Amino acid sequence: MSDNRSAHCEKDVPQAGKLYLYMNSILSTKVSIHITEVGQTTQQNLEEALIERVSKKCMEEGYIRPKSIRIQTYSAGTVRADNIDFHVVYHCQVANPVEGQVLEATVKTITKAGIHSQCIDPDGNIPITIFIARDHHPHSQEFQNIKEGDQIFACVIGTRYELNDPYICVIAKLIPTKYSSKFQNRRIRIKGGEMDNDPQTV
Structure with a gap:
C-alpha cells in the first residue's frame, strides 16, 4: 500500500467519528x-x-x-x-469498510509478519479480518507489546474480497492508545437486536 494511504490514516485518526461495523x-x-x-x-x-x-x-x-x-x-x-x-x-x-475507517478488533495471532485480528459482531459473526503489518510500525513499542486476545483499534488502508467469500480482508494500521479513547464511547448498538433508523449501526 502507498505511503499516501498511511498518511491519510494518521491524519484522520485524531478526528474521531461514529464507530460502526455494519x-x-x-x-x-x-x-x-x-x-x-x-x-x-x-x-x-x-x-x-x-x-x-x-x-x-x-x-x-x-x-x-x-x-x-x-x-x-x-x-x-x-x-x-x-x-x-x-x-x-x-x-x-x-x-464494507472504506479507506480511513476505524475498526475495533480482537487480536487472533501475532507472527513475524504482523498482527492478525478479527472484527466480531455481537452475534459472534466475523465479517472482517484485519492484518496489521509489522513493517508499517518499525519503531513502535506499543506494537511490540500487543498480545493475543487484546482489543485494538485500527485504521483501514485497503480491503479485498471476492463474491461468496466468508469475510472481508483488510490491511490496516494500528491506532496508538493515545487516540483509542476517542473511539471507546462511539460504538453504535442495535437496540433490542433490531435495526434502528440510523443508517450506521454495529
Missing part, C-alpha cells in the same frame, strides 16, 4: 423459487431462498449480516420452466 442498506436482486412454492407463503419462501444465497457471505456490496435480511417488496413472477423468477427488494445490514 450499515443498514436496501438492495435488490433476482430470486428464483420452484413453482410449487408460490402461494400464500411466497414471501417466506423467497426470503428463505434469499438468505441461503447471500447471508454470511460477501456480495458485490460487501458482507451481508446473518439474521438482518427482510424482504420489503417483490415483483410479479416470471415463469422459467419449473421455476418462477422474482425481482426482490430487501433490507439488510452490510459490512
Whole structure:
C-alpha cells in the first residue's frame, strides 16, 4: 500500500467519528423459487431462498449480516420452466469498510509478519479480518507489546474480497492508545437486536 494511504490514516485518526461495523442498506436482486412454492407463503419462501444465497457471505456490496435480511417488496413472477423468477427488494445490514475507517478488533495471532485480528459482531459473526503489518510500525513499542486476545483499534488502508467469500480482508494500521479513547464511547448498538433508523449501526 502507498505511503499516501498511511498518511491519510494518521491524519484522520485524531478526528474521531461514529464507530460502526455494519450499515443498514436496501438492495435488490433476482430470486428464483420452484413453482410449487408460490402461494400464500411466497414471501417466506423467497426470503428463505434469499438468505441461503447471500447471508454470511460477501456480495458485490460487501458482507451481508446473518439474521438482518427482510424482504420489503417483490415483483410479479416470471415463469422459467419449473421455476418462477422474482425481482426482490430487501433490507439488510452490510459490512464494507472504506479507506480511513476505524475498526475495533480482537487480536487472533501475532507472527513475524504482523498482527492478525478479527472484527466480531455481537452475534459472534466475523465479517472482517484485519492484518496489521509489522513493517508499517518499525519503531513502535506499543506494537511490540500487543498480545493475543487484546482489543485494538485500527485504521483501514485497503480491503479485498471476492463474491461468496466468508469475510472481508483488510490491511490496516494500528491506532496508538493515545487516540483509542476517542473511539471507546462511539460504538453504535442495535437496540433490542433490531435495526434502528440510523443508517450506521454495529
